[in-house]
Amino acid sequence: PQSLANALLPQYFPSCHLVTYLACILPGLCESLATQPASNVEGEVSVVEELTKSIFSCVDDGGKTDGKVQVASLLSWASQITEETAIPTMASLAFGTPDINTLTGSLDSYDALVGSMTGANAGIRASTDDFAVMEDVLHRSLNR
Secondary structure, three states, X not given: OHHHHHHHOOOOOXXXXXXXXXXXXXXXXXHHHHHOOOOOOOOXXXXXXXXXXXXXXXXXXXXXXXXXXXXHHHHHHHHHHHHHOXXXXXXXXXXXXXXXXXXXXXXXXXXXXXXXXXXXXXXXXXXXXXXXXXXXXXXXXXXX
């Protein structure tokens, strides 16, 4: 989520606060996590699993769920909380009407910048599924 914000704010969402932006992509993020496969490599934790556990730890209801991560419940929770708190949609926060290719191009540019500053394998494509998850979250968030 932070990499998406770094790549797209403030150019495409200039009047949007970071916290609002992160809140408006939450349902798209949870929906994406519900459809992404977990890592098939033994001993490797995928970005999907890391994000799911991170979000779940925030809404665990004081341990009542015994730490079991249920993505379906995260998706329903995210949809409910965004509706109850009137969090705007990502599309409503966009300046103008940037198309998806322009937005993903900004992700590519940000990846190149991070990679050039920190090393070739340190960008947002450092892991094979990171970039795919970010694109999926972007698509789902814009289509909500």
